[in-house]
């Protein structure tokens with residue numbers, strides 16, 4: 490069985506209408522960098538495919554001090570924006586030029602680990618996702634959207650239309666560790682955000698990628714950081730907590746054991762980098 | 773493909789067993805389950821809609837309960853058929869009553885929402901399946917991780933269902949979280 494119909498709706502309304510008419514057997518594709526290899530390899534055999542390229546969801550706009558990212562914004566556009574440096578860095582560390590030109594920010598939220606590098610940064614920024622279908626529109630925290638390995642809260646008749654990044658306080662660091670420097674699958678990806686009042690941490694996010702069924706928040710590590718002054722003892726303790734609470738897996742890139750060890754190392758490095766960065770800026 | 777794990781559910785083995793054999797309950801708790809009907813005393817047939825990244829498909833499912841020893845144990849033989857392949861296998865599960873285990877909040881005899889409940893059940897499962905067709909080309913990590921996710925979500929939903937069904941005395945509050953530990 491091969492693709493017999495390919496739809497290219499010109500508006501969101503058309504796309505939603507097609508989806509409700511054809512149901513879940515209509516495969517939605519954004520950049521296609523995850524979906525097309527599956528189709529070409531004969532693993533995915535959709536009869537009908539809908540491309541989202543022309544539905545007009547590819548804008549990035551500042552909003553209320555934060556950012557509004559259309560679901561089909563390419564990773565290249567995310568890399569080029571200057572509003573949220575951690576998102577540009579996350580995009581820069583994702584895949585290669587050619588994949589970034591096709592691959593979308595929305596698509597990254599569906600990519601199973603070890604993929605999903607941009608999702609990790611978005612999680613540390615408390616991002617929300619907007620979902621729209623024939624029954625209307627709803628907004629969910631990204632942490633509630635990703636529900637398991639390859640599963641999300643998206644209903645069969647819904648599309649992901651946008652990602653909202655609120656105006657959040659604090660400094661950020663993003664570290665992706667792979668076997669190579671560029672264009673490499675992640676062993677572990679770490680995104681941290683820390684807000685402080687003077688020396689004291691008032692709010693912290695530690696998001697991890699490639700060490701669980703989807704991007705995860707290391708909540709115990711976050712709890713260790715809040716109230717600390719990011720002193721070496723607190724950083725070590727947070728790194729240890731993150732290593733304990735992650736849920737790593739074995740694959741061709743790394744063993745679960747190694748991934749856990751690298752969580753310990755790279756959470757510590759990310760936090761140390763953040764401290765150094767703040768010290769330099771404060772001069 | 774192999775899966776194994778255990779969960780603690782906030783109801784007695786009898787209630788868990790009955791719920792697991794009730795098509796209406798199964799329809800409500802199985803992720804993506806769109807239809808289910810009983811076609812013979814211990815046989816069910818239904819359809820499952822899974823919209824996975826890169827794959828949009830409806831799967832036909834057939835499940836037969838075998839070696840049932842209610843309410844302690846049962847086996848399930850089943851087949852899931854979709855455009856990209858077939859998954860066929862067998863799973864066995866055992867139900868044991870747990871009454872003295874410290875509850876989620878450390879107090880004995882309290883459910884995951886702190887409510888006092890009569891008993892709880894340790895559900896242990898182990899399953900093996902053979903994947904055929906294009907789907908078999910995927911790394912087995914994908915199928916196993918996905919199966920573990922769907923089982924965890926299904927059992928979480930089953931637990932909510934059991935708590936709701938038994939909550940004529942005090943309404944359930946909050947989201948129950950059965951402890952899960954895939955082996």
Ligand SMILES: Cc1cc2nc3c(=O)[nH]c(=O)nc-3n(C[C@H](O)[C@H](O)[C@H](O)COP(=O)(O)OP(=O)(O)OC[C@H]3O[C@@H](n4cnc5c(N)ncnc54)[C@H](O)[C@@H]3O)c2cc1C
Pocket residue numbers: 516517518519520521522523524525541560561564582583584585588591592593594595596597598599600603604605606607647648649650672673674675823824825826827
């Ligand atoms: C060679 C290579 C290297 C890669 N390296 C990395 C890497 O380093 N890091 C990383 O994170 N990823 C990597 N990826 C994965 C992928 O390229 C990115 O995650 C990309 O962001 C996916 O976006 P897409 O638009 O191409 O997804 P698509 O393939 O278009 O989408 C995948 C599926 O997601 C769903 N979907 C997508 N958008 C929507 C929507 N708006 N509404 C509803 N459903 C939707 C659909 O089911 C769709 O079929 C790599 C891929 C390749 C091929």
